[in-house]
Amino acid sequence: MLVIGGGGAGVTAAISASTEGAQVLVVNQGPVARTGLTMMLGGGISVVGGQKDPRDSVDLHFRDMVERGYYLGDQNLVEALTREAPERVLDLERYGAKLLPLNWYTGKNVEPGQSYGHTFSRGYYLLGSSMMKVLRKELLRRPEITLLEDHFIFTLLSSKDGITGALGLDMRSGQYVVIRSAAVILATGGAGEVFSFTTNAPQKISGHARGTGYALALRAGAKLVDMEMTQFYPATPVWPPAIWGIHVGVLEDIVSNAGAKILNARGEEFLQKPFVRDVTARRIHQEIKEGRGTRAGGVVVDITKSPMPAEEYSRVIRDGVPAYKQYKNLGVDITKEPFEAAPSFHFQVGGVWINERGESSVPGLFAAGEVSGNTHGANRLAGDAVPELLVFGTRAGQNAAKRSFKEKALEPERQQIEQEVEKVERLFQTKKDSIRPHEILSRLSDTMYAHVGVSRNARGITKAAEEIEQLANALGRIHVCDSKIYNLGLIEAKEVELMIDTAKAIAASALIRQESRGVHFREDYPVTDYTNWTKHVVLEQADEKLKSTLEPVVLTKLKPPKGD
Amino acid sequence: MAANRFELKVLRFDPFSDLKPYYKLYEINSQGPLSLLMALEHIYESLDDTLAFRRYCCGTSRCNSCLMQVNGKKIRACSMLVEGGKVLVVEPLKGYRVIKDLVVEFGDEKEES
Numbered sequence: 006m007l008v009i010g011g012g013g014a015g016v017t018a019a020i021s022a023s024t025e026g027a028q029v030l031v032v033n034q035g036p037v038a039r040t041g042l043t044m045m046l047g048g049g050i051s052v053v054g055g056q057k058d059p060r061d062s063v064d065l066h067f068r069d070m071v072e073r074g075y076y077l078g079d080q081n082l083v084e085a086l087t088r089e090a091p092e093r094v095l096d097l098e099r100y101g102a103k104l105l106p107l108n109w110y111t112g113k114n115v116e117p118g119q120s121y122g123h124t125f126s127r128g129y130y131l132l133g134s135s136m137m138k139v140l141r142k143e144l145l146r147r148p149e150i151t152l153l154e155d156h157f158i159f160t161l162l163s164s165k166d167g168i169t170g171a172l173g174l175d176m177r178s179g180q181y182v183v184i185r186s187a188a189v190i191l192a193t194g195g196a197g198e199v200f201s202f203t204t205n206a207p208q209k210i211s212g213h214a215r216g217t218g219y220a221l222a223l224r225a226g227a228k229l230v231d232m233e234m235t236q237f238y239p240a241t242p243v244w245p246p247a248i249w250g251i252h253v254g255v256l257e258d259i260v261s262n263a264g265a266k267i268l269n270a271r272g273e274e275f276l277q278k279p280f281v282r283d284v285t286a287r288r289i290h291q292e293i294k295e296g297r298g299t300r301a302g303g304v305v306v307d308i309t310k311s312p313m314p315a316e317e318y319s320r321v322i323r324d325g326v327p328a329y330k331q332y333k334n335l336g337v338d339i340t341k342e343p344f345e346a347a348p349s350f351h352f353q354v355g356g357v358w359i360n361e362r363g364e365s366s367v368p369g370l371f372a373a374g375e376v377s378g379n380t381h382g383a384n385r386l387a388g389d390a391v392p393e394l395l396v397f398g399t400r401a402g403q404n405a406a407k408r409s410f411k412e413k414a415l416e417p418e419r420q421q422i423e424q425e426v427e428k429v430e431r432l433f434q435t436k437k438d439s440i441r442p443h444e445i446l447s448r449l450s451d452t453m454y455a456h457v458g459v460s461r462n463a464r465g466i467t468k469a470a471e472e473i474e475q476l477a478n479a480l481g482r483i484h485v486c487d488s489k490i491y492n493l494g495l496i497e498a499k500e501v502e503l504m505i506d507t508a509k510a511i512a513a514s515a516l517i518r519q520e521s522r523g524v525h526f527r528e529d530y531p532v533t534d535y536t537n538w539t540k541h542v543v544l545e546q547a548d549e550k551l552k553s554t555l556e557p558v559v560l561t562k563l564k565p566p567k568g569d
Numbered sequence: 570m571a572a573n574r575f576e577l578k579v580l581r582f583d584p585f586s587d588l589k590p591y592y593k594l595y596e597i598n599s600q601g602p603l604s605l606l607m608a609l610e611h612i613y614e615s616l617d618d619t620l621a622f623r624r625y626c627c628g629t630s631r632c633n634s635c636l637m638q639v640n641g642k643k644i645r646a647c648s649m650l651v652e653g654g655k656v657l658v659v660e661p662l663k664g665y666r667v668i669k670d671l672v673v674e675f676g677d678e679k680e681e682s
Binding site: 035041044176209211247491 | 632
């Protein structure tokens, strides 16, 4: 069986599949543990365990996720996640991870209700980079798992009966690779770079959060759900330029603990406490949009004058702001000078529809982690991404393994492969009005950030959709150098082609949902309509056209409120 | 902010088409100091799209994808600030098989933090 993506979800899936006795092939765009978004995680893992209030329970975590997901999360998935996550996190410890309680650096419990949306502070602290090192080590221990790094998948292969495999490129040799498999797990992570400002692409480089997985799924016929649910982090540095896009990590903490002030360009405070992430992101966005932002396009974050005692202040900054050291490496000391920040895309809440077994709507195609879409609902609570990748990575791995024992891998269709290869070869041909892939990418991400971002309306989304259509028409003009080995332009060209499909899905869904809920805000429909809109916006693609339906949310234990 | 002009002498090698490695000089102008990684990205986007380097990085000195040699010393490109007036010799990390230009095969070696 095949796992596409070697981040937290993909490696977890491979490990659990190998435990079942399956032969597993894992492909990753770069080296495992040095690539992807999991290794960038700042440390918080929300489960009932570790730092735990005696009043806390799995039921309460379930309730928090459902309520703060605005009743859009499928409750069968939330039940599985909250119930199994505590044990799955301990798997990491068994593989050699050193778990600390969540509040290890402050030593105190925050007030109930102040913990980023959770009723109680709950869980552990483990840096994403440490988690990935441990997972990588475990993966390499398992003889059933073969790892192919520096491999980029640019299409899934399927027949009318389901998945048959995948087609991609070995970046080290430039050779095309065809993988036959009856069970494929998509664990390709999030979609940050579809927006021009994202924590997923610090320092303006990256390329490992381009949202290609959603497009792969769509093209294979899989349902996407609630793609309009795009979570923005309220404030990420835009100035000084050297720290552009480097996630500050704990904005709420440095505002409450270190007395940080957030000011517009006139030096005025404009935010209401308490800090609710989506509301804060919108207020900051509004301030910038209405002309009270700085020249760099941000608001001012000033932590230079803290009322805290100096020693405590240093400790909070040193241990609580994961990027502080990196900022200093780049010549910026945020304890001595204010920086400027703007809302940045942070996490794709919607995505590929899955059931509790991690199965998508296409036989043989599974999905796990951020690429899946119906667990968090309309908003993801801090620290809930790791439980998601652990629980559903495990479930997808187990079920894909079972399928791989039963189903024979069919011969992929030659025609589909030849067509895709021809499309790639055309990129090398000279054209008279040729463009580089990043020219399309930057226009795509600019329009998505401006019109399908923190705050939306019908006119803006429609404008973005028209622009995306124009960019799709420009794909044929892309020209890349014909290097065989590690050709960044070639990979980028394929990424951009897939990102256009992902962007179309986000824009289409944002237009369909005529209400505001969680991270999706419509200026023209600012109220949450529980009566009519507690439904999933579901997209499917057939013959390159997007088809949408509204489907009910799976409700098990909690009923949504009635009325507006 | 002061204009920032510097030069990068990058060791290029494409095993498919080059007989041996050679240095290529790039002149970069930027608005202010930026990291070496951002400078490489700038080269790829605006000056030379044949340049290969590991882009899929954390930007925060944790993933070690951007390890390379600058003026003979092992550094992380994401945390190295490049300021005006400098000429830097940029080479792939020593001791690893070069896939192309600045991209090496890390294997399972443990990196020093």
